[in-house]
Amino acid sequence: MYYDHIQISKINDYIFCxxxxxxxxxxxNFDKGQYKAKPQIAGIIAHKTIDTNKFSSRKNILQGTEVFSEKYGIIGKIDIYDKDKKELIERKRAIKKIYDGYLFQLYAQKLCLEEIGYKVDKMKLYSLTDNKVYPINLSKEQLKKFNNTLKxxxxxxxxxxxxxxxNKCNNCIYHELCRK
Ligand code: SF4
Structure with a gap:
């Protein structure tokens, strides 16, 4: 059993740096406007429709639902899960490259959902600005990589x-705060 559950949103941060x-x-816990860079603000707005339950009122859709896994020691929110299609979707403002952090967020959501009894047959990343969809699978190798990252x-x-x-540091929102 884990007493320090890792927030799903932080897995992506960790992989970045x-x-x-x-x-x-x-x-x-600070006011987000005080320290978030513009791309991150846009990402937060992209998710706002989900967090405020505006995306859909259909009963077969779970959106912004809090989930956690005892087995993996993770906690967070799913983006969108369609119960009928058994499909999990993570929306991003603009996907230029599929980073491990994006994949791991989906894996984490899938593992949490499955632990509470929801089957996840399909996963996809959805890029909002260009309307592109990327199907995602979780292989044994990827699961091992995911576990190693949690460790x-x-x-x-x-x-x-x-x-x-x-290069990362120059584009990092914490650039000014971080002692190199
Ligand atoms: S500025 Fe600091 S937190 Fe940001 S990427 Fe560089 S080392 Fe990491």
Whole structure:
């Protein structure tokens, strides 16, 4: 049993840069307008229709529902789950590349849903700005990679972790806050 459930949204942060996880945790209770960069604000707005339950009122759709998994020690919200189609969808503002962080968010949601009895036969990423859909599968290798990432997050030590590469740092919303 885990006493420190990892937030699903933080898995993506960790993959971008382990140090950003620390800043995410420190600043998550602040007014978002104070420290979020423009692309992140846009991403939050893209999800707002889901968080405020405006996407659909159909009974077969779960949206913005909180889920957790005892087995994997993770907690968070699903984006959209269609009970009839057994389909899980994660919407992003604009998908230019399918990062592991996007995949892991979907995997985490799927594992949480399945633990509480919902079957997930299909997963997809949906890019809002260009209306593109990317089907996603979870292989054994990917599940192993996902598990290793959860372990790395639990073992992470900010004091010994190295800085990410310069390109990442230049595009990072925590650039000004992070001591390189
Ligand atoms: S500025 Fe660089 S090292 Fe610091 S959190 Fe961002 S990516 Fe990581």
């Amino acid at each position: 382990p140090r950003s996880l620390y800043f995410h945790s420190v600043y998550e 790395a997050i639990r073992d992470f030590d900010l004091t010994v972790s190295k800085c990410a590469d310069a």
